[in-house]
Amino acid sequence: MPELPEVEVTRRSFASAIEQATIQRVWQGLPLRWPLGCAPEYLVGQRVGSVQRRGKYLLLELSHGWLLVHLGMSGSLLFSAHLPAPTAHEHFDLVTTRGVLRLNDPRRFGAVVFVPDLAAPTAVKLLGKLGMEPLSDQFDLDAFAVGLKKRRTAIKQVLLAGNLVVGVGNIYACESLFLAGIRPTTVAARLRRPRVQRLRAAIIEVLTAAIERGGSTLRDFSSADGSAGHFQLEAKVYGRAGLPCLCCGSTVRVMRQGQRSSYFCPVCQKA
DNA sequence: CAGTGGGCCTGAGTGC
DNA sequence: TGCACTCAGGCCCACT
Numbered sequence: 633m634p635e636l637p638e639v640e641v642t643r644r645s646f647a648s649a650i651e652q653a654t655i656q657r658v659w660q661g662l663p664l665r666w667p668l669g670c671a672p673e674y675l676v677g678q679r680v681g682s683v684q685r686r687g688k689y690l691l692l693e694l695s696h697g698w699l700l701v702h703l704g705m706s707g708s709l710l711f712s713a714h715l716p717a718p719t720a721h722e723h724f725d726l727v728t729t730r731g732v733l734r735l736n737d738p739r740r741f742g743a744v745v746f747v748p749d750l751a752a753p754t755a756v757k758l759l760g761k762l763g764m765e766p767l768s769d770q771f772d773l774d775a776f777a778v779g780l781k782k783r784r785t786a787i788k789q790v791l792l793a794g795n796l797v798v799g800v801g802n803i804y805a806c807e808s809l810f811l812a813g814i815r816p817t818t819v820a821a822r823l824r825r826p827r828v829q830r831l832r833a834a835i836i837e838v839l840t841a842a843i844e845r846g847g848s849t850l851r852d853f854s855s856a857d858g859s860a861g862h863f864q865l866e867a868k869v870y871g872r873a874g875l876p877c878l879c880c881g882s883t884v885r886v887m888r889q890g891q892r893s894s895y896f897c898p899v900c901q902k903a
Numbered sequence: 904c905a906g907t908g909g910g911c912c913t914g915a916g917t918g919c
Numbered sequence: 920t921g922c923a924c925t926c927a928g929g930c931c932c933a934c935t
Contacts, residue, residue, distance in 0.1 A: 635928060665911075665930085688929075705929055706913080721913085739912045741929060757931090785906060793906095794930080801928055890907075893926085907935080917925080 634703035636766070636799025637842035639688050642703075646711035646733065646856040647683035653728035654679050655694075661723035664735075665704060665743040669754060675699070675746065680728065687762045687798035697748045699726075700758060704741025710734045711856040733856070763796040766835050771797060777828045780820045787823065787831075788816035788889050800835060803870045804842065806895045808834040810869045815903045816887075816894040841866070869895040 634642075658672035681693035690709075692699040701709070710716060713731045724735040724744050735744060747755040763779075764770045779796040780787070790796055791805040800808065809816050811834035814827055823831070845866065868878050873886035877897040886895050 638928085702929085704912090705927070737912095738914065739927090741912065783905080789906085792929085803928060891909090892928095905935105907933105909933085910931090911929105913927105915926085917923105919922090919924105 634688055634705075634707065635801035635804050635842075636688060637804070637839055639690060639703065639799075640685055640843050641846055642709050642856050643683055643685050643690055646709065649711055650680050650683065650692075650728060650730055650733060652679065652681075653730035655726060655728050657725075657727040659725040659727070662740060664723055664737065664740050665702070666745050668744060668746055670697075670746040675726075686759055686765070687794060688801075689759065691750075694746075697746055698750060698755070700743070700745045700747060700755065701735065702743045702745075702758075703735075704737060704739060704743070706739040707735055707737035707742030709856045710736065761795050763794055763798045766797050766799055766839055771832065771836070773829060773832055776832050777825060780823055780828060783820035785820060786817045786889060787814060787820045788894050790820045791835075792890070792892065797835065799839065802892050803867065804835070804838050806870045807838045807868060810895075810897060810901060811838060813901055815901045816889060816896050818903050869897060871895065 655675045655678050658675050660668065660672060675694070678694040678696055684691040684693065688702060690701040692701065703709070711731050711733050715725070715727065715732050716734055719736060721738040722734050722736050723740060726733040735742060745754060745758065749755070750759070764772070764775065776797065780790065783790045788805055788809060791800045791808070792802065806816070808831065812827065812831040814823070814831060869884050872884045873895055875884055876882070877884055877900060880897065880899045882897060882899045884895055884897055886893050888894070
C-alpha cells in the first residue's frame with residue numbers, strides 16, 4: 633500500500649484521535665521486519681504526543697521516546713474505539729485510553745520500532761539517509777538539481793532510492809515522470825535545468841493530488857478510519873500497459889527496471 | 904562513493 | 920480443481 637500519500641492520509645486519519653492517549657497494553661503477533669526494540673511493558677503508561685511523518689515512516693511521539701511505524705509493502709493501520717475483531721494478519725496492537733491502533737500486514741515487511749530518541753543509533757539507521765521531503769520547503773530546486781547531477785543511473789531508480797527525495801514509490805515515480813514528459817530510463821545526471829524543474833513540479837503535483845483524493849491503492853488501501861482511497865482511477869500510465877495514452881493515444885508500454893515495472897508513454901516521454 | 908542484485912514474506916492472478 | 924509459476928506499493932545489505 634504505502635507510498636507517501638497513503639502514509640500521510642493514514643497519519644491524518646488518526647493523529648488527533650490518539651493524541652494525549654495513554655498506552656495501556658501492547659500486543660505483538662508474528663515477527664515483523666524488525667524487533668520492537670524494547671520490552672512491550674516499557675510502553676505501558678507512556679503518553680502519546682504528536683504523530684509525525686518522515687518519508688514513509690510514521691513517528692509517534694511518546695513521553696519517553698518514539699515509536700517508528702513503517703507499513704512496508706502491505707501494511708495498513710486501523711484506529712478504532714474498541715479492540716477490532718481478529719482478521720488474518722494483525723501483528724501489532726497498541727491499546728490506549730482513546731482507542732486501539734492496529735497494524736495489519738500480510739507480508740510483514742512493515743515494522744514498529746521503539747527508540748529512546750531520534751538520535752539513537754536505530755533511529756539514525758532508519759531515518760538518517762532519507763532524502764528531502766517533497767511536500768516541504770526542504771524540496772529545493774537547486775538541491776534537487778545538484779543531487780541529480782551526481783547520479784549516473786536512470787532517473788526512475790533515483791526517485792525510488794529515496795536518498796535524494798523521499799516518498800516517491802513505484803506508482804508515483806511512473807506518474808511523475810509521465811507528467812514531466814521524461815523517460816524512466818533517462819540518466820539522472822543528464823537532465824537539464826528546465827526538465828529538473830518540471831520533474832520537481834510534477835512530483836509535488838502528483839503527491840498533493842493523491843493526498844487530496846485520500847491516498848491511492850492497487851487493491852485495498854484504506855486509511856486508519858476505514859475510508860478507501862481511489863487514486864488508481866486517476867493513474868495516467870501506471871498499470872495501463874497496452875492501453876492508449878490518455879494524452880496522445882499511442883500505446884502505453886511497460887518495462888523492467890531493477891525488478892520493478894516502469895510504465896511510460898513512448899511519445900509523451902522523451903529520453 | 905555509486906550502482907546492482909538478493910532477500911525478506913504472503914496472497915492474488917494466470918496458464919496448463 | 921490443483922499445481923507451478925509470476926508478480927505486487929519497500930528497503931536493507933552485501934557485493935562489485
